[in-house]
Amino acid sequence: MSSVRDDAELRKRALPVRLMIFDVDGVLTDGSIIIHDDGSESKVFHVQDGHGIKLIQRAGIEVAFITGRSCRAVDHRARGLGVARVYQGIHRKLEAYERILMETGLNDEQIGYMGDDLIDIPVMRRVGFPVAVSDAVPHVIPFACYVTAARGGHGACREICELLLRIRGLWEKATMPYLTDHPDQIPP
Numbered sequence: 001m002s003s004v005r006d007d008a009e010l011r012k013r014a015l016p017v018r019l020m021i022f023d024v025d026g027v028l029t030d031g032s033i034i035i036h037d038d039g040s041e042s043k044v045f046h047v048q049d050g051h052g053i054k055l056i057q058r059a060g061i062e063v064a065f066i067t068g069r070s071c072r073a074v075d076h077r078a079r080g081l082g083v084a085r086v087y088q089g090i091h092r093k094l095e096a097y098e099r100i101l102m103e104t105g106l107n108d109e110q111i112g113y114m115g116d117d118l119i120d121i122p123v124m125r126r127v128g129f130p131v132a133v134s135d136a137v138p139h140v141i142p143f144a145c146y147v148t149a150a151r152g153g154h155g156a157c158r159e160i161c162e163l164l165l166r167i168r169g170l171w172e173k174a175t176m177p178y179l180t181d182h183p184d185q186i187p188p
Contacts, residue, residue: 014163124144146163
């Protein structure tokens with residue numbers, strides 16, 4: 001079961017979100033890193049998380065990735081999802097976050113962040129909607145206003161995307177094209 005401190009407080013923090021930032025390793029993936037003989041890396045992304053990202057993008061919520069590692073697979077995944085703001089090899093995530101604030105003109109309350117490890121805490125302390133995955137390190141949990149039921153890389157991102165849509169009253173609108181007899185109405 002997800003950990004919610006207070007439903008009214010959660011709603012208050014989630015409603016203003018215009019940009020949702022996701023860590024990659026441990027959030028969009030299960031944290032496993034496959035290193036090949038040539039030194040390249042592979043990551044496994046959950047397709048339902050990707051669909052969740054597309055759903056919130058269609059609802060007007062921008063998405064960004066900030067990750068401490070660098071991997072071409074992240075660029076490919078971001079491109080496939082239409083995520084333009086991708087910051088890799090970032091060891092001080094607050095610096096990337098400050099850049100995002102400057103570029104977007106958004107304020108802290110309009111941004112959500114989902115993390116799982118110590119490196120994520122500085123940004124989680126700033127954003128209006130800080131989220132932790134259920135298998136985050138224990139030190140991260142006190143900084144989250146919501147802890148997912150799902151583990152990182154196993155639907156946690158999708159859970160947050162659905163939560164944001166439901167809190168806004170947009171879940172039915174977002175899913176209606178899939179429930180009609182007109183598959184041509186399903187957005188790409």
